[in-house]
Amino acid sequence: MQLDRVSVAFGAAVALREACLQIEPGTRLGIVGESGCGKSMLGLCLMGMIPDAGKVSGSIRLNGKELAGAPEHVWRRHRARDVAMIFQEPMAALNPLKRIGDTVMEPLEVHEGLSRSAARARALALFDEVGIPDPDSRLRQYPHEISGGQRQRVLIALALACNPSLLVADEPTTALDANVALRIIDLLVRLSETRNMALVFISHDLAAVARATQQIAVMYGGDIVERGPTAQVLGAPRHPYTIGLLGARPGLDNRGRGPDGRRKRLVTIPGTVPPLFELPAGCRFSGRCTREIASCALQRPQPLALGAGQVAACHLLGQAHAGAGAS
C-alpha cells in the first residue's frame, strides 16, 4: 500500500497534510504522535473510512490500484480481504447485543460464502490462532462476559477472518493494562510474521511501537515530521519534535534528585498542541520548537533524506545539509 501526498481537510482544519508512506507486504510500521496529531486519520485513510465531511486529496494506492476518492462500494471490496482494522476500545468495538461467534462468523459467511458450520470451524481455528482458550464456549458468549484482553483478541480474530494483507491497529493496547498489552503486541508481531501480513501500529506508546515495529513515522499536527527504521529514529532522532518526544519519557533516570540536590522533573515539550484550524502555516511545530529559526513559521520544511532510510522534515536539517554541501 502506498500513500502519496495524502491530505485530509475538514473545512479549514487540515487533519493530515501531504502524508507519504509506503507499506511493503509483511512489514510493520509504527505511527506515533500526540492526541490529535492525525495518526488515527491516517489509519482511517488506509481503510477508506474518512468521515463524509472530510476532503481527501492525494493518491492512495493498494497493489497499484488507485483508491483515493473511490466510492464506498469499491472500498468495501477491499476491506476485510485486503485491509482490516482493530480498534482502541475493544468493548465499544463489539456489538453488545450479538454473541461473539455471530460477530466473527458474519464476515466469513458474507465475504467468503462459507456455510454456517464451515464458518464456525474457521472461527474456532482463528480463536486458536490468536490464543483464545476454550474457543467453543467463547463463541456463545456476549462481549460483556469476557475480559478486555480476550475482547481485543476476538477483534484481532475478526480482523484476520478474511486473511487481509494489511492490518491497521489503531491504539490496540491503550485500553489494556500493561501486561496484557505486551502480550497483544507480541501476538500482533507473531501474526504479522507467520501470515506475512503488513501491520500499521498506531500508538502514542513509544515502548510499544519500539517493540512491535521495524519502521516508524512520527506525526505532529497532521504532518509526518520524521520517519525511518524504528531503531534508527528512536536511537538517533533528528527532528526537534522527535527529540523532545523521546526526552519527555518518564523513566528510572529522571526520578529522585539531581546532582544539584533539586528534584528532577519530567522533561516536557513546552506549550500545547494548537487546535487544527490554528496550526502555523509553515512547520507545524514552530511556536513550540526550542530551536526555531525565522523561516520555520512561514515556510513548510520538505522531507529530507538523512541516510539509512531516515527522513525528517526540518529547516535546521536542511540548513546543515546545504551548509555541508556548500563547504
Added chain:
Amino acid sequence: MARLVVRWPARLPVNLMIGALLVALVVGVAALSLIWTPHDHAAMTIRNRFQPADGVYWLGTDQLGRDIVSQLMVAARNSMTVALVAVLIGGSIGVALGLLASALGGWVEDLIMRVADIGFAFPALLFAIMLSAVFGPSLTIAVAAIAFINIPVFARVARASANQVWTRDFVAAARAAGHGRFAISRDHILPNIAAPVIVQGTIEFAVAILAEAALSYLGLGAQPPSPSWGRMLSEAQTLMFMAPHLAIYPGLCIVIAVLGFSLLGDGLRDITDPRLKRRRA
C-alpha cells in the same frame, strides 16, 4: 440471570407498575371477550332498556337494551386490534424509513426527514376524515389513517437513535469488516435502537387508542353493530342527563387504556434510558 430477576421488582418505577397493571387489565378483558362475554353484546331487548346495574346486567343496559359490560369488552378488543395493527404497520414503515435515512445520509436523509416533518404538521384526525370522505367510513380506513400518522413519529425516533448508534465503534468495526450500510443497519443498528422504538411504540399505542375513539365518536371508525368506546360515547351524548352512566363507563375505559399505555411507555423509557435513570437516582 436469576439474580437479575430477583433484583428487578424492587427497582421498577411506580409508573411502570401501574401502567403494566392497567394494560394487563384492558388487554385481559379484551382477550376474554374473544371467548366469553356476560351477554351477546349486540342483542337488543327493548323491554330491558335503561336497566340499572344489577346481578344480570352488571353495569346496566343502554337505550336499546344492550348489555353495557359486553359492549365495553368487545369494544376493548376492537380498540386493541386497531391500535396494534396501526402501530405495527406505521412503526415498521417508519422505522424502515428512519434507518434508511440514517444509513444513506445526505440529501436522502434530508428528503425523508422533511417529508416526515410535513407528515407531522398534518392534523391526524383531519387526515382520517379526508380518507373517510374519499373511501367511505370503515374500520380499515381508520386503521390506515392511524398507521399513516405514526410513520413520521417512528421515522424520527429511529433516525435519531440510529444516528447515535452509527457513531459507535462496533459500527466502524463492521465497516472495517467490509459490511455494507444496509447489512449494518439490519444487523447492528436495528437491535440497538429497539429500546427507544419499543418505548415509542407503547406511547403511540395510547395515542392510537385515543385516535380510534375520536374517529369512532365521529362515526368514522368501527361501524355498528361492532361496538366501540368512541361511538358509545357519542350515542350517550344526547342521553347525558337521563342516563349518565352510558357516557361514564366508556369514557372511563378510554381513560384507563390510554393512561395504562402512557404510564407503561413512560416507565419503560425510565428503565431503558440511562440518562433518565441517573437523574432519578
